[in-house]
Amino acid sequence: MPSLRHAFGAPALVVATVIALLTGAMTTPAAAAVQAPRPTVSTTQDAATVSWPAVKGADRYAVCLVRSVDDSSCTEGFFTTKTSHTFTKLSAVAGTDYLVHVRAYDGSASAASPRVAIDLRPAAPKVSVSTGTDTAAISWTAIPDADRYAVCLVRSLAQTSCTEGFFTTKTSHTFTKLSPVDGTDYHVHVRAYVGKASAASPRTPIELTLKPEAPTGLKHTVKSSSATITWKAAKNATSYDVCVMTFVKATACEQVTPRTTGTTATLTGLSPNLATDYVYMVRAYRGDARADSARARFDLPVGDVAWITFESSTPTSLTLIWKAATNAETYVVDVSTKKDFSSGVRTQQVAGTRTTFTGLAPGVRYYARTRGDNAPVKGAVRGVTTRILPTSDVDVRVVTYNLCGQDKCRSSSGIGSWKSRKSRAAAAVLGTGASVISTQESGDKDTNFGSVLPGFRRAAYISAKSLFYKTSVYNLNRSGTLTLDADRRRYAVWAELVEKSSGTPFIVVDPHLEPYKGKANDDRRYAQTRRMLSLVGTLNTRDLPVVYAGDVNSNKNNAKYPGGYDGVRKAFLAADHVDSFDRARAADNGDRADGHAYNVLFNSSNQGQVVPIKNGDHVDAIYTTPDVTSRTWKVVVDLASANRYRTPFASDHNPLTAYLGIPGQTQKP
Numbered sequence: 001m002p003s004l005r006h007a008f009g010a011p012a013l014v015v016a017t018v019i020a021l022l023t024g025a026m027t028t029p030a031a032a033a034v035q036a037p038r039p040t041v042s043t044t045q046d047a048a049t050v051s052w053p054a055v056k057g058a059d060r061y062a063v064c065l066v067r068s069v070d071d072s073s074c075t076e077g078f079f080t081t082k083t084s085h086t087f088t089k090l091s092a093v094a095g096t097d098y099l100v101h102v103r104a105y106d107g108s109a110s111a112a113s114p115r116v117a118i119d120l121r122p123a124a125p126k127v128s129v130s131t132g133t134d135t136a137a138i139s140w141t142a143i144p145d146a147d148r149y150a151v152c153l154v155r156s157l158a159q160t161s162c163t164e165g166f167f168t169t170k171t172s173h174t175f176t177k178l179s180p181v182d183g184t185d186y187h188v189h190v191r192a193y194v195g196k197a198s199a200a201s202p203r204t205p206i207e208l209t210l211k212p213e214a215p216t217g218l219k220h221t222v223k224s225s226s227a228t229i230t231w232k233a234a235k236n237a238t239s240y241d242v243c244v245m246t247f248v249k250a251t252a253c254e255q256v257t258p259r260t261t262g263t264t265a266t267l268t269g270l271s272p273n274l275a276t277d278y279v280y281m282v283r284a285y286r287g288d289a290r291a292d293s294a295r296a297r298f299d300l301p302v303g304d305v306a307w308i309t310f311e312s313s314t315p316t317s318l319t320l321i322w323k324a325a326t327n328a329e330t331y332v333v334d335v336s337t338k339k340d341f342s343s344g345v346r347t348q349q350v351a352g353t354r355t356t357f358t359g360l361a362p363g364v365r366y367y368a369r370t371r372g373d374n375a376p377v378k379g380a381v382r383g384v385t386t387r388i389l390p391t392s393d394v395d396v397r398v399v400t401y402n403l404c405g406q407d408k409c410r411s412s413s414g415i416g417s418w419k420s421r422k423s424r425a426a427a428a429v430l431g432t433g434a435s436v437i438s439t440q441e442s443g444d445k446d447t448n449f450g451s452v453l454p455g456f457r458r459a460a461y462i463s464a465k466s467l468f469y470k471t472s473v474y475n476l477n478r479s480g481t482l483t484l485d486a487d488r489r490r491y492a493v494w495a496e497l498v499e500k501s502s503g504t505p506f507i508v509v510d511p512h513l514e515p516y517k518g519k520a521n522d523d524r525r526y527a528q529t530r531r532m533l534s535l536v537g538t539l540n541t542r543d544l545p546v547v548y549a550g551d552v553n554s555n556k557n558n559a560k561y562p563g564g565y566d567g568v569r570k571a572f573l574a575a576d577h578v579d580s581f582d583r584a585r586a587a588d589n590g591d592r593a594d595g596h597a598y599n600v601l602f603n604s605s606n607q608g609q610v611v612p613i614k615n616g617d618h619v620d621a622i623y624t625t626p627d628v629t630s631r632t633w634k635v636v637v638d639l640a641s642a643n644r645y646r647t648p649f650a651s652d653h654n655p656l657t658a659y660l661g662i663p664g665q666t667q668k669p
Helices: 004-008 011-023 416-428 518-539 556-560 565-575 580-586
Strands: 040-043 048-050 058-065 076-080 082-086 096-104 110-112 117-118 127-131 136-138 150-155 164-168 173-176 187-195 196-202 205-208 216-222 227-232 239-245 264-268 278-286 289-292 296-298 308-314 319-320 330-336 346-350 354-357 366-372 383-390 393-403 436-440 456-462 465-470 475-486 490-499 503-509 547-553 621-625 628-637 639-641 656-662
Touching: 011 490, 040 117, 048 096, 048 117, 076 082, 076 164, 076 416, 164 173, 173 465, 196 490, 216 278, 227 278, 239 264, 264 278, 278 465, 278 580, 308 346, 308 366, 308 383, 319 330, 319 366, 330 354, 346 354, 393 503, 393 547, 393 621, 436 503, 436 547, 456 475, 465 475, 465 503, 475 503, 475 518, 490 518, 503 518, 547 656, 565 621, 580 621, 580 628, 580 656, 621 628, 621 656
Parallel strands: 393 436, 503 547
Antiparallel strands: 040 048, 048 082, 058 076, 058 096, 096 110, 096 117, 127 136, 136 173, 150 164, 150 187, 187 196, 187 205, 216 227, 227 264, 239 278, 278 289, 278 296, 308 319, 319 354, 330 346, 330 366, 366 383, 393 656, 436 465, 456 465, 475 490, 490 503, 547 621, 628 656
């Protein structure tokens, strides 16, 4: 069929013809009546589709689109044999956007539909949602020319009626007093109206922000520079982090772990801090809501001290050094005289790896230990070191005296009873100023020499040999007896003494060897001396200085007898021991020929003879180990005149005394 343009020529003529035909202004020949079309319209935001049922007998249709009822010409018009058409690129205006009507033709007969309004569909609102724990704030984009919006809140997509719905001219609304359910809590959609036209947004899900519960069950596993934190899952929580602080009362996190959906986090690169090392709390999140756990704390473990040793010592102090331990802020250092530290413990807490203890006892064995401290965590004690502190040199005056007690002296000697002599004998030894008194022929109960020695205590006794020491000067460490010749009943006593002020230890031995002259007895004395040296060597495990002070019944005079010799001297010198007499006599003392030896010519045995025997024979002797110096040596004589002893005698022997220098002990392991 020819188009309107072809039928009517110019476009203006076409439009005018269509309008005239539609409006009935043009006169046509009479024809059979035709029914008017009944058009309907569907729209989008910029298009309108007009459709109508086919009219019986109609051979064509004229379609006319206008903006308003006042338009005299079609904005867009045409003939068509179809029963629908879509107008595109339309635009909305205030009020009705367009009007359209359709005229049906059957030959020359026609009938026009009423004008049908076209209102373009508005754009669908774009909805956004922000939720709280029981609220949902809804907002949407404003739609041009929209005169109202319908907001509909539903629980589920299958719901056909609104749980809450209303009209509004605003572009936002907040729903309150909402409650969560399993799954999606709510859905919402907004419909925008422009006149009768409307467009609805898609249904938007609403998930309420549930406030998580605070995490509980916090635990930590700590290593030297890291810690693993674990906790129980908190209800309603979707993620967690750990807030780490180094102060108990800190208000801000110093370190925060990355968010995690799990229930564990690891902290690394840790180091100790003053007081508590670290404080932490686990924070549970759901959206913007947060709940914090109670605070927990931990301290890093302290590593072992690999070693501790003595750096130096004096007689009254010791300095310790040790290897630093991991994470130790300070060190707890103990010293004790007990290996198990059960008593007498002195403790220091220091920041470094070196410390000195003072006010200690010289010559005493001390044990030391240390462990790292990262308060309140303490490391383990892994090693103990020990030393005997050195001591200083000390002077000792020793006297040996054969008391001729028990009334054993020969009656021809003119020596009185022991009872009559006891006090004089005590005065003789006490007058020397000696602090160690070695006696022979001093029986136990019958002689009881200790009863007249105030301030002295007996250290050891056997077979009429008694060894005494001054208690204000010495401590008795140990003592005992020695069997030198069981068949001959020859014995010695000994004691290990410790000088209190210096702590210097030494051993004193009190022997009484075989009497009488002759080679056989010299051999016995030689053997008894060697036996004594061997026994003392065994008990002297610390290699202490030793003083032998006693009645040895041997001197140079023994060689005057057939085959005789000074067996005692021979044995001592062979063992590298020295006679204190030799050393004192050899010491320089100006022009004095005998050096620091005094009354050299007086025999140490006076034999009860008023006129002194002066041939320099000394049956009593004081021998020492080579480390002992002899400052003075003296036979103590009590003279009435230059050539006469004072009588009555205290004993048939004279006291023999030596002023000795005992060397201090070096530090020993």
